[in-house]
Structures are given as C-alpha cells and as structure tokens.
Amino acid sequence: MTAKDKDWATETLHDDYAQSLKVTRTLYDSATELQRIKVLENPRFGRFMTLDGVVQTTEGDEFIYHEMMTHVPILAHGMARNVLIIGGGDGGIAREVLRHAAVEHVTMVEIDGGVVEFCKEHLPSLSAGAFDDPRLDLVIADGAEFVDTTDRRFDVIIIDSTDPIGPGEVLFTETFYGKAKRCLTEGGILVTQNGVPFLQGEELTNTMRAFRALFADWGCYLATIPTYAGGPMAMGWGTDGPGRDVTLAELSARFAEAGLAPRYYTPEVHKAAFALPGYVLALMPD
The missing domain is CATH 2.30.140.10 (Spermidine synthase, tetramerisation domain)
Structure with a gap:
C-alpha cells in the first residue's frame, strides 16, 4: 500500500x-x-x-436515511405514540422520531453501548441531543432477545440494523421478524433497513418472503443515499393496517401538523417512494 x-x-x-x-x-x-x-x-x-x-x-447524507426510516412509518400511521428502535446507536433515528411531538415514548435497543458513547463524542450532530430527551429509554441489549421477551407493544418499530453479517445477521431472519410483529399494536408498522437491491437482491427477497407470510400489506420503498453505493436503498415495510393507503392530502395535513422541516422527506416523496422499478419488483417473491 x-x-x-x-x-x-x-x-x-x-x-x-x-x-x-x-x-x-x-x-x-x-x-x-x-x-x-x-x-x-x-x-x-x-x-x-x-x-x-x-x-x-x-454527516453529509445521513438525513436522507434517517428521515425516510422514521417519517414514512410515523406519518403513515398517523397516531404513533410508542416507537421501538432496534439498533441505531448513532442516534439519528431517535433524533428524527423525537421531532414528532405526538410521540410519547421511544425505546431504543442497541447491542453495543460503545457505539452510542463514541457517537455522542465524535458524531454529536447525528443525535442532536436525542439521548437527553426524557421520552427516550436507551436499553443496551440484544434486539432479538428484546422482542422475544418484552411484553410491551409499539405503534411503529424501526429496525436500523447493520448489514446481515456479524452482530446484525440475526435481525434479518424470519424468526426475528415474527417476534417483532408480535410487539406491534393493532395497525402497527414495521420498517427495516434492507440494503441496496441492485447489489443485495437476495437480502431483500428473503425479507419480503418473510413479510409476505406475516403481513397483510408488505413490500418496500426506496431512497437514494449517496454513500450507500450501488443504487437506491430499500426499506422493508410490513403492516396489517391501512398505513400505505393514506392519501396525499391526509399525509400533507399530518406533515403540516407535525411542524417538521426535513431536508429530504416530503409527502410527495413518501408516496412516490413506494413506486418500484422493474428490477426491484422482480425481486419480490411470487
């Protein structure tokens, strides 16, 4: 070298x-x-x-990922009060969730406390004070074990995992998704990080196969994040509620009421993100 x-x-x-x-x-x-x-x-x-x-x-492009992972399910739900985050040690997901004043409680389960501590010190703009918000309950634990044992229920669950290697691998299994669904309230929404379909198509197909068996409404939506290279990233979507069917007018009303000022998310982008190109549609299970 x-x-x-x-x-x-x-x-x-x-x-x-x-x-x-x-x-x-x-x-x-x-x-x-x-x-x-x-x-x-x-x-x-x-x-x-x-x-x-x-x-x-x-720091340059994190807002795209964090806004799309949070505002899509929360605004689609419309009445989210309790939110569960699995992973997300940098605090970016928590930051965006807590921008919603209507959210009363956020539980964040991160397996590696070291990630949280050094992000507070070296990447403080990502959490922007989220770890000090009294609505946030930070739990240092295995996310898979948490959904297996908790008796709590959540309106929105966001799986902010790493790629399916190492500690994050278990978060891409059908067993995990089933246990996560058990933790949803009626009409609750589960959103997952599912990689870049152009390069990680098998990962998306496997998750969608599990979601098809678990949810009445399943699929994914897309967002383009420059440093997640290889094309747009897929976010897995699963719910038994009407969340995806919310109209643009209703989304716009909820967005205005929330008083958000995002840099990427808009109600129009929200609706359009579910329109999938052919090569991604081809990865959906039959």
Whole structure:
C-alpha cells in the first residue's frame, strides 16, 4: 500500500464492487468486543463512521436515511405514540422520531453501548441531543432477545440494523421478524433497513418472503443515499393496517401538523417512494 492509498478508506462489502472515501483525518479508531469502529473525516461528507470497514453513516447524507426510516412509518400511521428502535446507536433515528411531538415514548435497543458513547463524542450532530430527551429509554441489549421477551407493544418499530453479517445477521431472519410483529399494536408498522437491491437482491427477497407470510400489506420503498453505493436503498415495510393507503392530502395535513422541516422527506416523496422499478419488483417473491 502506498502513502497515497492510506489517504482513502475503501469499503469492500461486495466481492466485485467497492467505494472509497478520501480521508483527511482519523478521529477515532478502536475495536469493541463486537466490532471495529472508526470515525474519519472526508471533505465532501464530513465525519463518517465505519464498522468493520463498512460505511454506516456520514454527516453529509445521513438525513436522507434517517428521515425516510422514521417519517414514512410515523406519518403513515398517523397516531404513533410508542416507537421501538432496534439498533441505531448513532442516534439519528431517535433524533428524527423525537421531532414528532405526538410521540410519547421511544425505546431504543442497541447491542453495543460503545457505539452510542463514541457517537455522542465524535458524531454529536447525528443525535442532536436525542439521548437527553426524557421520552427516550436507551436499553443496551440484544434486539432479538428484546422482542422475544418484552411484553410491551409499539405503534411503529424501526429496525436500523447493520448489514446481515456479524452482530446484525440475526435481525434479518424470519424468526426475528415474527417476534417483532408480535410487539406491534393493532395497525402497527414495521420498517427495516434492507440494503441496496441492485447489489443485495437476495437480502431483500428473503425479507419480503418473510413479510409476505406475516403481513397483510408488505413490500418496500426506496431512497437514494449517496454513500450507500450501488443504487437506491430499500426499506422493508410490513403492516396489517391501512398505513400505505393514506392519501396525499391526509399525509400533507399530518406533515403540516407535525411542524417538521426535513431536508429530504416530503409527502410527495413518501408516496412516490413506494413506486418500484422493474428490477426491484422482480425481486419480490411470487
């Protein structure tokens, strides 16, 4: 490796595709019991975090992912009061959920407390004070075990997992999805991070096969996040309620009432995100 090579962080999640981000500064580099965490700096995307070499979030484009993972299910539900987040140690999902004043309680279950602590220190803009909000209950525990044992029920469950390798692998199983559904209230909505379909099609198909067996209304919606390279990212969607059928007029009314000022999400984008291109439709199970 040359000196010039060392100035780039190269992600090789896929065997035949890679992306690189120029590194101007290393702010954190440490291995926890579960994974190696780095916080680096890039001229275009600002600070970014990698877990085991895979980009998880960047200051530059994190708002797209976090807004679409939260505002879509919460505004589609319309009456969400209790929200469960599995993962999301950087605090970005919690930040966006807590922007909804109508949400009364948020339970966030993160397996690695080290992620939370170093994100508070090195990526504070992502949580933006969310960890200090009295409505947030942070639980350091295994998310799969939590949904298996809790007797609580939630209006919206957001699975902000890493890719299906290492500690995050269990969060992509049919057993986990079934136990998560058990934790939903009537008409509740489950949303999952499901990777980039162009490069991770099997991952999406497997999740959709499980959702088809579990939910009356199942599918996915898309958002384009630049550093989740390879095309738009899929967010899995499952509910037995009418959430996807909410009209644009009703979404717009809920959006206005919530008083949100997002940078990516709009009611129009919300509706359009469920319109899937042919290659993604082809990944849906028969």
